Amino acid sequence: MNKKPVERKKLEEIANRLRIKVVKMIGKSGFGHAGGSMSIAEILTTLYFYELQVDPENPAWEERDRFILSKGHAAPIFYAVLSEKGFIPEDILLTIHHPDSPLQCHPDMRLCPGVEASTGALGQGLSIAVGMALGAKLKGKSFRVYALLGDGEAQEGQVWEAAMSASKFKLDNLLAIIDYNKLELSGKINEVMPLEPLYDKWVSFGWHVIEINGHSFTQIINALDEAKKIKGKPTLIIAHTVKGQGVSFMEDKVEWHAVSMSVDQVKEALKELGCPQEEIELTLSQMKEE
Amino acid sequence: MSDRIAPREAFGKTLVRLGEENPNIVVLDADLAPSTKTSYFRESFPQRFIPVGIAEQNMIGIAAGLSTLGFIPFATTFACFASRRVCDQVTVSCAYPRLNVKIVGGYVGLFVGKNGATHQALEDIAIMRSIANMVVIEPVDATETERVIEFACNYDGPVYLRIGRDPMPQIVPQDYKFQLGRALVLREGKDVTLISSGAMVEDTLKAASLVEKEGIDARVINMSCIKPVDEEIIVKAAEETGRIVTVENHNIIGGLGSAVCEVVAERYPVRIKRIGIRDVFGKSGTNEEMKAKFKLRAEDIAKEVINFVGR
Numbered sequence: 001m002n003k004k005p006v007e008r009k010k011l012e013e014i015a016n017r018l019r020i021k022v023v024k025m026i027g028k029s030g031f032g033h034a035g036g037s038m039s040i041a042e043i044l045t046t047l048y049f050y051e052l053q054v055d056p057e058n059p060a061w062e063e064r065d066r067f068i069l070s071k072g073h074a075a076p077i078f079y080a081v082l083s084e085k086g087f088i089p090e091d092i093l094l095t096i097h098h099p100d101s102p103l104q105c106h107p108d109m110r111l112c113p114g115v116e117a118s119t120g121a122l123g124q125g126l127s128i129a130v131g132m133a134l135g136a137k138l139k140g141k142s143f144r145v146y147a148l149l150g151d152g153e154a155q156e157g158q159v160w161e162a163a164m165s166a167s168k169f170k171l172d173n174l175l176a177i178i179d180y181n182k183l184e185l186s187g188k189i190n191e192v193m194p195l196e197p198l199y200d201k202w203v204s205f206g207w208h209v210i211e212i213n214g215h216s217f218t219q220i221i222n223a224l225d226e227a228k229k230i231k232g233k234p235t236l237i238i239a240h241t242v243k244g245q246g247v248s249f250m251e252d253k254v255e256w257h258a259v260s261m262s263v264d265q266v267k268e269a270l271k272e273l274g275c276p277q278e279e280i281e282l283t284l285s286q287m288k289e290e
Numbered sequence: 291m292s293d294r295i296a297p298r299e300a301f302g303k304t305l306v307r308l309g310e311e312n313p314n315i316v317v318l319d320a321d322l323a324p325s326t327k328t329s330y331f332r333e334s335f336p337q338r339f340i341p342v343g344i345a346e347q348n349m350i351g352i353a354a355g356l357s358t359l360g361f362i363p364f365a366t367t368f369a370c371f372a373s374r375r376v377c378d379q380v381t382v383s384c385a386y387p388r389l390n391v392k393i394v395g396g397y398v399g400l401f402v403g404k405n406g407a408t409h410q411a412l413e414d415i416a417i418m419r420s421i422a423n424m425v426v427i428e429p430v431d432a433t434e435t436e437r438v439i440e441f442a443c444n445y446d447g448p449v450y451l452r453i454g455r456d457p458m459p460q461i462v463p464q465d466y467k468f469q470l471g472r473a474l475v476l477r478e479g480k481d482v483t484l485i486s487s488g489a490m491v492e493d494t495l496k497a498a499s500l501v502e503k504e505g506i507d508a509r510v511i512n513m514s515c516i517k518p519v520d521e522e523i524i525v526k527a528a529e530e531t532g533r534i535v536t537v538e539n540h541n542i543i544g545g546l547g548s549a550v551c552e553v554v555a556e557r558y559p560v561r562i563k564r565i566g567i568r569d570v571f572g573k574s575g576t577n578e579e580m581k582a583k584f585k586l587r588a589e590d591i592a593k594e595v596i597n598f599v600g601r
Contacts (some may be wrong), residue, residue: 032497066358109387127348128383131355132361138316139359158379161348165412233304 006050011217014049014084015041019246020275021080021093024283026259027266029097035243035256036150037077039181039214043083043239044219047146055199056086059113066132068117070085071150071179072106073258079103079112087114088239094286123156125149125156126176130166133174133234146226147176152184153189155193160205168208175227175236178208179214181243185257207236214239247272292583294457298396299452300432302327302438304365312443313338314468318353320346321498321585326365326396326453346371350379350393357390362443362481367450368402369411377417384448385423392393392442392452393418398428399539400567401456401489402583406574411452412567416544418450421516425470426517428452430487431461433564434514438469445470460511461491469555473520479509482599483527484591487513487546493581494537496588501595508595521557529560535555535595539586543564564590565591565599 001171018041028034034122048054069078076096081092088102095101095179102111106120118129129147136143140216153159166174180198182189189195202209208230212219220239243257244250247269270280309315309331323329323341332339342349343357346367353363355501372395373380374472384391387507395414427442427449429435435453442449460490462474476491477498484552486494491512492575498508509531529532536547547564554562567584581587 033332118382118387121378123347124351124379124383126349127379128355128358130348131357132354133355133361134352135356135361137340138361141359156345158351161342161345162351164350165342165345165348 006221008217010043011045011049015045015151016246017084018045018077019079020270020273021083023247023261023266023269023273025076025079025093025096027261027283027287028086028094030191031097031258032076033073033078033117034180034259034261035250035253036071036179037076038245038247038250039241039243040077040148041072041177041246042075042215042217042286043148043177043179043195043220046217046224047080049086051224052080052146052210053143054085063141063143066116066129067120068129069107069146070119070126070129070143071122071153072234075105079106080286082112083115085114089110107264109140119263121159122150122153124173126159126162126166129174129176130162130169130171133166133171134169136173137169137171139246143173147174149176149178150178150184151178151182151189151195152192154178154195154198163202163207165203170232172231175224175237176234176236177239179241183242183243183252183254183257187254202236202238208266209236209238211238212240212254214241215245257259294459295432296347297429297435297454297456298327298342300435301394301439304436304456307330308439308443309338310334312362313575315362315364315443316340316356318342318349318363318365320344320349320371320374322367324397324541325403326366326367326394328364333370343346344383346375347379350376350391351383353391362390362392364392364394364443366394366396368397368409369414370397372450373411373414373417380418380448383419388423388447388562389448390447390448392451394453396453397455398452398488401454401577402574403455404574404576407571408574412541413544414424414450414452414518414549414570415540419519419544421547423448424453424517427515428513430488430491430512431458433460433461433464433466434468437466438514441468441470444535452488456489458489458492461495468514471518471520473511473513473515473517473523473578475509475523476512477508477510480509481507482530482533482535483509483511483531484535484537484594485513485524485527485550488539489518490539490586493586493588493591497591497595500588504596505588506595512548513550516546516549517567520555524550524553528554528560533561533599535598537586537591538566540566541569544567544593561598563594565594
């Protein structure tokens with residue numbers, strides 16, 4: 001692995017910038033999936049700035065690692081990280097949700113560079129990742145496949161079909177991550193449809209399972225490194241997260257799943273994230289243009 | 291009778307032949323290989339045969355993922371599961387990004403052995419036809435099945451293939467060439483046009499012979515490519531014969547009959563009679579029992595045509 005040493009500070013700065021971009025996008029669009037974007041800022045940052053072997057100059061590079069955002073509704077922060085990495089220009093971020101924008105509400109692999117699968121209908125991304133990982137084995141390729149799932153998404157039966165098959169096919173080139181923020185659209189996971197014992201379930205499906213704090217860069221990095229050493233079976237990282245993490249009025253609030261944000265809320269959120277005053281002013285004026 | 295061949299046999303053998311030439315062809319099976327005849331491919335290329343168990347939704351997703359690496363995946367099961375069971379997976383994982391996935395539905399319409407309503411696919415064409423980017427083809431006999439599988443391998447995009455279970459006589463010419471969006475006139479005629487696909491084509495041809503005795507000169511068209519549909523051949527039939535009868539092994543809502551009605555209504559309105567399953571579920575039984583129960587025998591079709599044409 002040609003891993004550069006990563007500065008923790010740099011990762012923190014990137015994750016924070018992603019959150020700022022998400023607030024700006026949702027502010028300008030008047031709609032967006034805020035909570036489930038914020039909860040994966042550290043995970044996406046670590047994937048794109050520590051783990052994934054990808055080339056923004058050549059998004060179709062054959063040997064690249066594949067990342068699938070199975071919880072496609074977290075598109076705002078996915079687009080933010082793709083712009084941060086250089087797959088898409090930063091100035092198109094505010095076009096999100098426009099009919100002619102490459103940044104559709106849920107990621108479209110035909111429109112947006114760096115998107116490996118069109119997702120959004122929950123439950124489907126892990127199967128696609130299984131197909132890619134299986135295909136890599138058939139072709140003798142050494143790239144790895146990553147899929148990020150929502151916790152509520154694991155209520156879909158297809159996820160468990162995919163889990164069963166990944167272990168049958170011994171896909172040690174496949175890593176799945178569950179963003180376990182404990183909330184889904186209509187309420188608490190534990191009340192809507194409990195997933196526990198989640199760790200035991202995946203272990204019983206034949207996966208190597210690692211449970212971490214999904215906001216700790218150290219724990220994410222250690223889990224990613226550990227996964228690479230596991231042979232003969234796929235790995236799942238259960239990442240305990242907080243929905244809305246980073247913006248205190250959104251944190252752990254079911255109401256912030258898919259939202260519009262008022263000018264005051266955007267201002268408050270950007271302030272809390274340490275966004276420079278002139279950028280806040282610009283964002284607020286852009287919101288008023290509509 | 292000896293020269294009758296089931297489309298599924300031709301499908302299974304063609305996959306093996308093409309698989310020898312093209313290492314990118316892979317076959318996914320949801321535990322029905324002996325029935326869909328992908329068992330031939332399994333014997334020839336076990337490393338490229340992917341059994342997913344009874345998990346069709348996962349199968350479609352795996353096929354989508356494989357296609358992104360340049361594989362040509364054939365995801366195979368019964369037509370009822372290949373359409374109803376995986377409608378969203380086909381739509382979002384495959385058709386929306388226009389991935390090169392071939393979805394194969396075997397055991398089509400009423401003719402599913404004696405498996406009955408749960409296994410009969412009377413909705414698959416309606417479902418697949420309404421999904422953007424999808425191509426929908428129901429080859430009629432062994433020769434056309436071979437040509438259609440060759441086409442599907444060369445065509446870059448999602449295709450739904452409706453492959454019949456039971457032996458059919460040779461319908462298309464030996465030197466037939468399949469073209470996307472093109473239908474085939476099997477018999478010329480000037481009084482009425484009968485348009486059919488798949489297993490019903492044989493009975494439709496027989497019906498044309500029966501009505502000939504009543505002085506009705508019926509044109510017969512094999513409409514294997516249901517989407518994109520051959521608009522020109524339909525409009526020409528409307529213009530030249532004035533009346534159209536569609537005969538399908540599918541609900542009359544959303545299938546071949548609907549596709550023909552859409553073209554005729556927009557471009558050259560004439561009267562149409564749709565023959566098929568009239569918005570009811572099927573039953574267990576042999577093909578002959580099904581045809582008798584749902585009035586799809588050649589004599590039933592002929593009677594409808596005679597009433598419709600009014601002679």
